[in-house]
Amino acid sequence: MEKHQDDAPVIVVGGGLGGVATALALGQQGRKVRLLEQSAEIAPIGYGVQIGPNVLPMLARLGLEEEVRQAAYLPDDLLLLDAYTGNQLFRIPLKGSAFEQRFAAPYIAIHRVDLHEILLRACRRLPNVDLNQAITVESFRLQDDAVSVQAAGGRTITGSALVAADGLRSKLRTQLHPTDIWRDTGYVAHRTIAQREHAPQRMRDRTGVTMLTGDGFHVIYYPLRGGSEINIVGVFQVPGALEPDTPAYQRHIAQLIDSATAEVHDVVGVLNMTRRWSIADREPVRRWHQGRMTLIGDAAHATLQSLAQGAGMALEDAVTLAELMAGQPDDPSRAFAQFERQRFLRTTRVVLESRSLWQMYHCGGVEAEVRNQQLQERTTEDYYRCLGWLWNPSKEGK
Numbered sequence: 001m002e003k004h005q006d007d008a009p010v011i012v013v014g015g016g017l018g019g020v021a022t023a024l025a026l027g028q029q030g031r032k033v034r035l036l037e038q039s040a041e042i043a044p045i046g047y048g049v050q051i052g053p054n055v056l057p058m059l060a061r062l063g064l065e066e067e068v069r070q071a072a073y074l075p076d077d078l079l080l081l082d083a084y085t086g087n088q089l090f091r092i093p094l095k096g097s098a099f100e101q102r103f104a105a106p107y108i109a110i111h112r113v114d115l116h117e118i119l120l121r122a123c124r125r126l127p128n129v130d131l132n133q134a135i136t137v138e139s140f141r142l143q144d145d146a147v148s149v150q151a152a153g154g155r156t157i158t159g160s161a162l163v164a165a166d167g168l169r170s171k172l173r174t175q176l177h178p179t180d181i182w183r184d185t186g187y188v189a190h191r192t193i194a195q196r197e198h199a200p201q202r203m204r205d206r207t208g209v210t211m212l213t214g215d216g217f218h219v220i221y222y223p224l225r226g227g228s229e230i231n232i233v234g235v236f237q238v239p240g241a242l243e244p245d246t247p248a249y250q251r252h253i254a255q256l257i258d259s260a261t262a263e264v265h266d267v268v269g270v271l272n273m274t275r276r277w278s279i280a281d282r283e284p285v286r287r288w289h290q291g292r293m294t295l296i297g298d299a300a301h302a303t304l305q306s307l308a309q310g311a312g313m314a315l316e317d318a319v320t321l322a323e324l325m326a327g328q329p330d331d332p333s334r335a336f337a338q339f340e341r342q343r344f345l346r347t348t349r350v351v352l353e354s355r356s357l358w359q360m361y362h363c364g365g366v367e368a369e370v371r372n373q374q375l376q377e378r379t380t381e382d383y384y385r386c387l388g389w390l391w392n393p394s395k396e397g398k
């Protein structure tokens with residue numbers, strides 16, 4: 001562990017996966033870190049997350065590969081089905097020699113709580129990492145050789161650098177880019193984790209990530225925790241005025257999936273329809289930093305979940321940022337400028353490709369027929385090649 005003379009901590013705002021991983025990566029270098037999270041408890045929302053083969057190497061660099069592997073479920077494949085016919089549009093194997101030769105690490109599904117807990121436990125083992133909850137940061141102020149944040153209640157906390165990992169609706173991004181706002185898609189997500197033994201048989205039989213795509217909706221589900229649980233997400237286009245848990249809302253969802261297969265009805269039948277998340281992303285912006293302050297994760301480049309890479313990008317950011325800061329121990333501004341240059345195109349490609357996929361997943365009519373034909377023409381090798389830049393950045397990436 002290197003020793004850092006500077007007594008002022010690096011301030012990390014946000015205790016999501018991106019913020020906690022940054023605190024850990026910097027803490028492992030011997031830096032003093034102070035993480036500020038607005039919630040009363042630094043605890044994640046308890047649903048599943050898919051982690052592509054590009055991400056486990058990041059967790060390995062934090063010394064967590066084994067622990068993560070233990071907690072992970074390894075899906076057999078990524079399966080896309082037409083929601084109306086059940087026809088297979090693609091099947092991308094995630095196991096076997098062709099996958100293993102191509103990609104350096106497995107594709108995993110993990111409970112977010114488990115991943116978060118692994119990162120938090122590692123942080124708690126470091127005396128130089130101070131995890132603070134119930135602190136809502138309102139703004140930041142740059143000084144010549146320091147940076148401070150103003151928290152609700154009038155508190156000011158000063159550090160040597162500031163990493164803003166405060167998510168999609170980042171207040172610190174708004175301070176940096178006052179006219180920039182998240183981009184709502186008009187879609188909402190409902191999420192549930194079901195015990196496998198209580199799920200419909202059809203869902204129990206699937207061993208990979210299964211997605212059914214329809215006009216204005218999709219559903220996706222996959223096993224977690226050794227297959228004992230199933231993570232389920234339903235995404236629906238919903239007129240803004242419709243409140244959840246009302247008869248009109250239920251009628252709307254019923255109409256959307258009316259002519260879909262029994263499997264779609266199975267999935268929606270076990271979804272919790274009372275709690276929902278608005279689905280939004282951010283327009284790419286080139287400037288993430290200002291002096292000693294930088295954005296990372298969703299605050300810098302929030303993406304739609306079509307490629308299942310938002311958390312993956314936040315974890316890549318955390319490790320990359322800490323390594324660049326280690327190379328510029330006394331000049332965080334320089335490290336942040338390097339970080340922005342190094343990460344901008346890759347994360348922007350994730351945002352933009354996710355938008356195209358979003359459009360492709362939710363189209364209808366003849367557009368959907370053309371899509372189906374195109375997807376069915378492709379081979380496994382075609383899909384692996386398309387995903388190489390993302391899943392295997394050290395060999396095929398940009």
Ligand SMILES: Cc1cc2nc3c(=O)[nH]c(=O)nc-3n(C[C@H](O)[C@H](O)[C@H](O)COP(=O)(O)OP(=O)(O)OC[C@H]3O[C@@H](n4cnc5c(N)ncnc54)[C@H](O)[C@@H]3O)c2cc1C
Nearest residue numbers: 014016017018038050137166167297298308309310311312
């Ligand atoms: C339905 C759905 C499915 C998804 N599936 C996947 C997937 O399979 N794989 C994947 O890689 N990604 C997935 N994502 C994306 C992923 O969840 C996000 O990209 C990821 O969580 C971003 O991490 P983050 O740390 O940047 O931000 P967040 O997780 O949003 O964390 C931000 C943290 O900052 C705190 N905070 C906010 N404002 C303040 C403030 N002012 N002061 C103090 N604290 C503050 C918040 O409370 C929160 O804890 C999915 C997203 C959705 C919506």
